Amino acid sequence: MYYCHLMRRDTNPNFMNGVPELLILRLLQQQEMYGYEIVQAIRERTGSVVAIGEGVGYPVLHGMEQDGALKSRRKSVNGRSRIYYSLTKRGARRLSDLAEDWSKLTVAVRMVLAGGQYGEAIP
Amino acid sequence: MYYCHLMRRDTNPNFMNGVPELLILRLLQQQEMYGYEIVQAIRERTGSVVAIGEGVGYPVLHGMEQDGALKSRRKSVNGRSRIYYSLTKRGARRLSDLAEDWSKLTVAVRMVLAGGQYGEAIP
């Protein structure tokens, strides 16, 4: 088996830790969705800047359901079996926590990138 | 050996992948610094929102030096031996790449959080 170590990872930038979970929670807050749909929605809404694969999406969904952040129900549409997910109260709480963490982090990073100190006015 | 599995990770939010590298590169672009100083500077400038440990900082510095993004020189100050790092041309390139990735990602995430589509006007 040969691996190409020079192959560029032209998929997602290296800052993706936690981002799939955050985005999925946000989408499910707006409406009930199923896994395959979620993955595509993220690709579309971010202009392919964020393009998570199904190998990322499904484990995240399963994990969040096990944590009680999501609940699911089977539904047959056009003879296709889909698993629709929606937020629980705990999931909503998780979303607001993550969104706040994300917000704080981006402010903090922007400050360093701008060369200022946290708390200063944004130029 | 006992591990406390209930201990909360109240340090950094879960979005830290790649952030240490980005911040370190940016600080070193402004001025020559040494490892211990960098770790503290990040803590201060981000108001402890980002608080990377030395166990993160040093490996990142070593890795970037091996990649040719940083160069180092020893310096004795007050009888203390410090290793000062500064950016190479490759490091500057790496910084601008990462900064652009970060920028794109934050825009994309903000779009999903706001419920819009990439490319729409920001409300």
Place this chain on the structure above:
DNA sequence: AATAATACATTGTGGTTCGAGGTATAGCAA
């Protein structure tokens, strides 16, 4: 009949953060 799109899923790998240690010097206070 063959291919693409839909829809679910698992597995192995690699990279990265993180905490917990370890070493050593300098400065200060009890």
Place this chain on the structure above:
DNA sequence: TTGCTATACCTCGAACCACAATGTATTATT
């Protein structure tokens, strides 16, 4: 002296997570 704190370097193992590759099966299209 003794101890403590701050400085300054470092390593290691565990845990986590995104990612690609791969697999299965059904429906729609060509």
